[in-house]
Amino acid sequence: MSKKIGDVILDLQNISLRFGGVKALTDISFNVRQHEIRAIIGPNGAGKSSMLNVINGVYHPQEGQIFWHGQERKRMEPHMAAQQNIARTFQNIALFKGMTVLDNIMTGRITKMKANFIEHALWFGRAKNEELEHRKKVEEVIDFLEIQHIRKTPVGRLPYGLQKRVELGRALAAEPSMLLLDEPMAGMNVEEKQDMCRFILDVNDQFGTTIVLIEHDMGVVMDISDRVVVLDYGKKIGDGVPDEVKNNEDVIRAYLGAGH
Amino acid sequence: MLYREAGQFKTTYAADQQLFPIRQDRIGVLVLLAVAFFGVPLLASEYWFSAILIPFLIFALAALGLNILTGYAGQLSLGSAAFMAVGAYAAYNFQLRIEGMPILLSFICGGLTAAGVGILFGLPSLRIKGFYLAVATLAAQFFIVWCLTKFPWLSNNSSSGVISTQQLIILGYELKTPVEKYLLVLSIVVVLALAAKNLVRSSTGRAWMAVRDMDVAASVIGIKLMPTKLLAFAISSFYCGVAGALYAFCYLGSVEPDGFSLEMSFKILFMIIIGGVGSIMGSFMGAAFILLLPIFLDVALPFLAGIFGLPFSSATVSHIQILVFGALIMFFLIVEPHGLARLWQIAKEKLRLWPFPH
């Protein structure tokens, strides 16, 4: 397992994030290595989603530094994360409801499409070829996720589990080097969870994508992740390989205390 | 069984990504175009051209413009008529002030001027949404009409801003008859409608819809919100601007700023609500519906009143018109937000299975 894992590509140092009086994150440091599956766990409200939002520039921490491939990152806007090949899914599904599955996933490739609106309007130049070329890539994603049958369905009409899968597809279409997944298995039944696990492992394995994963199902987390960081009330209380974390007393206390 | 896509398997992505992927739709559109270009000029009367068909096409174009902004990009606007006014007055001034300016180029420049003004009034959309944005576009509506009345230069010093448009000369040939004007308007509208269809099926359109449906997710994917929204304002206003120029040059021949009223903006908004928000075809259906309904009621109501022996006045007609409009708009807003275009789609889906219900 460990031999595939490379250098640290994302390093967060002493991150603090506040919303008015609420301390969402307090002095958190941790890193992510290339090709690993890095889990973030913790009770509700611990600051896990906020952490992902810091990583891809939706939230801006008041304190701390972020290094991406060794370079300190300046204040970043969300669309810059896409340019740096970071893709994500959301805790509450954030698909484009009025569009079909195909169009949602095509949208994932938007930063790679270069034709401008005049070429689009007149359907000349790069417009047509790009559409075909990227459609091919998108079809690969659709095949990979086994959702061929719902290609043309508006996403709003799909059941929850499939919507989560389409959202993963939209993120994968960008061919990200790092993928942030916010509770990708929440609300799924056992079978759907197994499928999702398989997809995550395959993505990691076949494309070498680094994955940062928030998940509540401890079985899954301990099974598939290489390292785990544990948050509680915005503080880091544990960090290490699954076995270490499992036996960490603070972690056990936090989970028992929170009624898990 | 008349309308079926079964058996039409797409073997290439190119085939699947055509403008109209289903064969019946392709044929339908071609037939419609043939009728519009060749059939209608033979059949329709002068009254039909100048009172119904030309305004229908022009309003459909304006509705299409608003639909790009509101239906596809999700930005509500109450300033469509004002952007039409910009197009009309700009085209007039380009004709007036530039020697030998081709009329079509004036229309395009009118559209581009409207696009520029549209971008300006689109700037608030970067900060505000929905209701508040609608109020900001309302400001555009009043401000633009006020400017056109206030600055005489814009109307070549005519009293109260009335302008009489120049002749329509294309390649040395003057278009005078209603049918010639109709064909000119039709050609422009067809070209712009196809361009709109291309836009919304490309990544430009996907970016708009992404911003409309979920802006945080859109920006995380790499869509820059500001250029995306402003492009929607620009293109939408371009369409409205060209529609305004056609309204002045090909329909009325003489317009005043107050003609481009808030009421007209609302009329265009109702067209897309009834026709279908986020549908190119819906823009045409909505325009036809809103323009034809009053004509229909004008004929039908006195007739009905006669049958039932009720007292009747023209004031009653206009009251009933307002009632019917209100009821329809509430119906579409509540029951079928995707409008006539969606109802048409459902009808097609039924036809696809007909005569077997399952």
Ligand SMILES: Nc1ncnc2c1ncn2[C@@H]1O[C@H](COP(=O)(O)OP(=O)(O)O)[C@@H](O)[C@H]1O
């Ligand atoms: N946009 C926001 N505005 C205000 N408070 C927020 C915002 N996002 C998160 N928080 C607060 O930050 C804390 C951590 O939230 P979150 O990161 O969503 O936790 P988790 O994902 O671990 O459940 C919570 O107290 C939450 O209320």
Ligand SMILES: [Mg+2]
């Ligand atoms: Mg969360």
